[in-house]
Amino acid sequence: MANTIDPSVLNNMNLGAAAKKAAGSGSTEDLSNSFMTLLVTQLKNQNPMKPMENAEMTSQLAQINTVNGINQLNDTLDSLTSQIDTGQSLQAAALIGQGVLVPGDQVLKKDDATTPFGVELDSPADTVKVSIVGQNGEVVRTIDPQQVGALQAGTQSFVWDGTRNDGSTAPDGAYHVRIEATQDDKAVPVTALNYAQVNGVVTTDTGPRLDLGAIRGQVGLDAVRQIL
Structure with a gap:
């Protein structure tokens, strides 16, 4: 005669909890096998006078389906994340080898050339004033708002011609x-x-x-505002 097991004992094992535990340590197939083993054991050893209710079995099946899902x-998320990482790389x-605009306020001048700079606005502006400032805080050049004009929200790029307010050529070096x-x-x-x-x-x-080199360091892709 087969030994009988009180169904309350197996019920207390909580098949859903056991399935969740298996989910954290094994594959989906292992999880399903573990659940089915527990369920079949419970069905075989249940008290024939008090068989498992349909609602109870449905509930336990729903738990394993939820964990399996x-x-x-x-x-799927791991796969998507891997694809996104590959795409970003x-x-x-x-x-x-490309030039980009990233948050920062530095402008470099060498010989007759200067590096571009940009303006990022959160909303439209009818007046934009740009000042080129030397290392000691002196204003080397003020670009008149009429020259810049009104700007829409977003990113705009500009180039300083390397001259001072008096029309003379500014010395080579780093400016802000x-x-x-x-x-x-x-x-x-506004962001420079x-x-x-x-x-x-x-x-x-x-x-x-x-x-971006020793001076600029490293930045994420989200720091790139414009590719030049």
Whole structure:
């Protein structure tokens, strides 16, 4: 005569909980096999005078289906994340050797050339004033708002011609750009952008990062506002 097991004992084992535990340590197939083994054992050893109710069996089946679905969803998300990482790496690699605008306020002048700079506005501005400032804080050149004109929200790029306010040529070196923007005499949030060249791509746990050299350092793809 087969030994009988009180169904309350197996019920207390909580098949759903056991399935969830298996989900954290095995594959979807292992999870299903573990659940079915527990369920068949419970059915074989249940008290024939008190068989498992249909609702109870349905509930336990629903639990395993839920855990199984979560397991499959996690696998899908892992696959999508891997594809996104691969796509970002390819995108980053395509930027090697390209010039980009990233948050920063530096402008470099050498001989008759200067690096571009940019303006990023959160909202439209009817007046934008740009000042080129030297290392000691002196204003070397003020670009008249009429020259800049009204700007829409977003990113705009500019080039300083390398001259001072008096028309003379500014010496070579590093300068800073200072930007003030208003709309109907109210200040508009603005971010200055500076030029950098992408020298390489560094792979990290958080995704690819662009190597912009010793001065600019490394930035993520989301820092790129414009490709020049």
